[in-house]
Structures are given as C-alpha cells and as structure tokens.
Amino acid sequence: MILNTLSLVNYKNFESQVFDFDSKINCFVGANGVGKTNALDAIYHLAYGKSYFNPIALQNIKHGSDFFVVDGHFTKNERKEKIIVSLKKGQKKIIKRNGKAYDKFSDHVGFIPLVIISPADRDLIIEGSDTRRKFIDSVISQSDKPYLTALIAYNKILSQRNALLKFFALNNTFNADTLAIYNEQLNTYGTEIFEKRNAFLKIFIPIFKDRYEAISQSKEAIDLKYKSDLFDGNLLSLLKSNLNKDKALQYTSVGSHKDDLVFTIDEFPIKKFGSQGQQKSFLIALKLAQFDFIKKQSGVSPILLLDDIFDKLDENRVAQIVSLVDDDHFGQIFISDTHADRTETIVKQIHQSYKLYKL
Numbered sequence: 001m002i003l004n005t006l007s008l009v010n011y012k013n014f015e016s017q018v019f020d021f022d023s024k025i026n027c028f029v030g031a032n033g034v035g036k037t038n039a040l041d042a043i044y045h046l047a048y049g050k051s052y053f054n055p056i057a058l059q060n061i062k063h064g065s066d067f068f069v070v071d072g073h074f075t076k077n078e079r080k081e082k083i084i085v086s087l088k089k090g091q092k093k094i095i096k097r098n099g100k101a102y103d104k105f106s107d108h109v110g111f112i113p114l115v116i117i118s119p120a121d122r123d124l125i126i127e128g129s130d131t132r133r134k135f136i137d138s139v140i141s142q143s144d145k146p147y148l149t150a151l152i153a154y155n156k157i158l159s160q161r162n163a164l165l166k167f168f169a170l171n172n173t174f175n176a177d178t179l180a181i182y183n184e185q186l187n188t189y190g191t192e193i194f195e196k197r198n199a200f201l202k203i204f205i206p207i208f209k210d211r212y213e214a215i216s217q218s219k220e221a222i223d224l225k226y227k228s229d230l231f232d233g234n235l236l237s238l239l240k241s242n243l244n245k246d247k248a249l250q251y252t253s254v255g256s257h258k259d260d261l262v263f264t265i266d267e268f269p270i271k272k273f274g275s276q277g278q279q280k281s282f283l284i285a286l287k288l289a290q291f292d293f294i295k296k297q298s299g300v301s302p303i304l305l306l307d308d309i310f311d312k313l314d315e316n317r318v319a320q321i322v323s324l325v326d327d328d329h330f331g332q333i334f335i336s337d338t339h340a341d342r343t344e345t346i347v348k349q350i351h352q353s354y355k356l357y358k359l
C-alpha cells in the first residue's frame, strides 16, 4: 500500500498543500505546532474516514473556512486508487473511492490498511476501557466485515435496551416481550463479538509479546489479558440474572460493552507501575503487533505512521525500533519529529530512499 500524493485544502492549519511522497520513507520535520501531526492525521483520515486526534469532525476544518478536502492517490496491489474525504459545514462528510461516494462509511473500513503510533496512544493505558475496546474493534474490523456489522447491531440494540430501562424507571412498567427480544439479540451479537475477540487475542497476544521482547530485550515480563463478563456464562442468562440491578442503574451492566484488556508489567498494572519508557515500549509493541496482524490477514503492508515516537526512549530502544522497521516486512513509513538532524540520522539507518519535508 503506497500513498503517492496527498493534497490538502483547509485541513487544520493547511490552507493548500500538496505532497509528493517517496514510496518508502517520508518525514515531516519542524518546530512545535507547524502541522507535522496534522499531516499524519490527514493520511489517517483517508484510511479511517476520521481524525485519530480530534473526534469532532468540524474542528478539522481550518479556522475561518467552511470546508476541508483531503485527497490521496494510492497504489494498492499495483492498482491506482483515489480516495477523497471532504466535509462542508452544515453537510454530511463524504468519502469517495475513485469518484464514487460510499453509502456506508463502514464499507471503507480496511480498504487502506494503516497503523499509527503516536503519543496519543497513551490513552490506551490511562483512559477507560472504551479506548481499549475501540482498539481491538478497529483491528478486527479491518479484516472482518461481519464483526463490524455485529458490533454496530449490538450497540444499536444496547441503546434500545437502555432506553427501555429508563422508561421503566419513569413509568414503573415496560413491555417484557420487547425486553426478551433485546436480550435474545444482544446474546446473539454479543456471543459473536466475544468469540471473535477471544479468537483474535489468542493470535494477537503472542505476536505482541514477541514485539515487546524485541524492543525491550526481555528486561521485563509484560502481559495482556482479555476480561469479559462472558467468561462467567452466556450473555442471555447474565442479562436475566442482572435485570434488577439494570433496572436500578437504568442501563445494561453486563455484556460485551464492558469488555476490557488488562495490561500488566511484572504482574502489576502498567498504568501505575510502568515507567514512561516502558509504557511507550508497550504501546509501540501493541501497534507493531497490530501491523503484523493486519498484514497477515490482508496480505498488504499497512502504511505506518510514526508520530513523534523517538522522544523519551533511550538510544538502545530507538536502535531496536529502527532495526525492527528496517526490513522488507514494512512498506511505506511516515515519520514526524521536531529534530531534522536526529530524524535524518535514524532514517538513513532504515533505508536509502526517503524524503524530508521541512514544515
């Protein structure tokens, strides 16, 4: 998967900008706030149809403008592909592939395989379980459309069931038949989600551990465990046995929407006991494992975005990361860094062919 050119109009701080990329390594360098991360985010937008950093779509339009356009020309399996993401204030976002707008954005998921490694990944460690669920969901959905369909359906029924529980709290009555239908449907989709998350993690965790070991040279024992209510029984019986609790809480307290990933270092939570460098290595290993998994499933090398990853890592770990991405396993790589000299030194070790954009 190669991004050949990228054109931006009114995207964040870019009024009008065209990039012509190298097929291997591209670096955005410059002072704080010049737009290095924004350039990576524009590329992310083409793959995921949204920003990695700002969930409020309108805030990606340049201040003072009323639209943005991100336009990318790719080569995938020797075919040219043109993806455009555009947004105009007051209108719906449009994603087009080769001139044709998608009816459903979920149809675009996975078409441009891409992995980003960024300081913002820290949310995976420090924030709530929803960020970790989003991470697994996003990885599985790249190669499993029925999973994404089940997830969308599950979330829709979940909000309907929660609305029913709220209705009960206000009126002290509700339609038990409707609840039974919601329970059945949640059980069907929830079981599929659980089985697929479980199967995915069985493959993913060993890849992740290998990656961490390679970065840290085995100095510490890390682990990642899947936590789910569904290990305690089937969802239908859990929903039934928790009904009184759910009525009191006015929401559904058990199910796949409560799943989590537990991250540990030497058996202690990494959030509290991991150093900044260890946490960073953990996240990089997680993302490189995502890369490996997507590549294995799709047969295509995802585009790799490395946002500011060289800070806070000792030279040893930087060298390890460089040696890891320094092989044919990786395709096109985009790097952002504040230090042009440091970037050039590192990049030269990875590959002879590269482009440096001073923003």
Ligand SMILES: Nc1ncnc2c1ncn2[C@@H]1O[C@H](COP(=O)(O)OP(=O)(O)OP(=O)(O)O)[C@@H](O)[C@H]1O
Pocket: 011, 012, 013, 014, 030, 031, 032, 033, 034, 035, 036, 037, 038, 039, 059, 060, 061, 062, 063, 308, 336, 338
């Ligand atoms: N919608 C927008 N319109 C105009 N400018 C914006 C918009 N959103 C963000 N910016 C600007 O983009 C700049 C930040 O860009 P970005 O995060 O890409 O910086 P960076 O070069 O990666 O910096 P750092 O080295 O600090 O990470 C800020 O100056 C911010 O004001």
